[in-house]
Amino acid sequence: MAMRLAVWWVRLVYVAWMVPAGLNHFIQLYPQPTGNQDMSTGVFLALIDSGMFTLVKAVELGAGLMLLFGWRVPLALVMVLPVSFTVWYWDTELQGWWTPSAIYGWGVLGCNVFLLYAYRASYKTMWEGYAAPRWPWHKVQPGEAQS
Amino acid sequence: MMRPLDMLRLALGAIMVPTALAYFLPDLLPFVRTATWEGAMAVRLMDQLDASGLLAVAKFVQLVGGLALLLNRAVPFALAAMVTVNVCGAFVAVIIEGAPGLSVLALGVLALNALLMFAYIEAYAGVLANGALADGEEEEPGANYNSLFVNPLAGASRKQLLVALAPLLGAAWFFWQVVLGLNSLTGLVVLVLPALVWLVSFVRAKG
8 A cells, every 4th residue: 555655646746747847848837947067058058959858858748748647657657767867867967966956856767767666567578578579560370479 | 590680680789789889989999980970069969968978878778778689688678778869869860960871870770779669569568558557556446546646437436535635635745845936836736637536536436
């Protein structure tokens, strides 16, 4: 029961964080932090100016909505992991390990990793017991071995 | 005899590993040619990613994923990890740099990555499944997130809904008291949706 409640709390917090954070790039809800160190600001502005930040925020918003509406949650958690990692890296290594920024970084990555752990049963087949690869257009014939 | 899909797997591994190694140990493989950026925006972005260490992270993912492909170990996982790097590579090559040669190469690598993922699609069955349950959750209504905070018609009992109120109130308290600035308000606005679902479920629930 404790694990179940913890999963629900983390998921609610994570969703309520990610959806506005992703949406904020497309519809400004609050000023976007651009960093207060040379390196963090440089990376952030390069991502914004190049358009890559739009890709990042689209993934964040999409995954947030998937979690909010309970649609393919394990996929959403995997999709957003690179974003969570980059947020964590930016908030800690680039902004400073002992800054308020770092707390947000640890929070975002921590929620993502905790939920990945909670849904670990969904990822088992990626590691073991998977079928042999076959061409996507190849249909399995009756009696043909699955693996 | 080696199957064509195994050859494609080895080919992608053989592209990923040397290009990643050439980043970390440029003198080890001087004959390996890596992407050379010329556009001002692409150069600026890649310089920033390089200086910040983020490019090294991407190259590390590429190296480990490529080795997994060559060794035929945890291939579906390796492909999923590398697809992010290859999407970013294609984005830089096609959208930012816009050089035809680089774009064709980057899109080719991405297509190969995607084709192999489709070839291993059964390994992603759990990841792609709808209605997956987390640790501690159960199928019955009221014992999983979706039946409490997504679907108001799931049929959770009042007792189960009262238990589920604890994490909902906890999340609301967190955004109200702990989170600072406008993030606090926007977080609370998002929580209105699961709260409404909870409320409708509670009104509909019997006993």
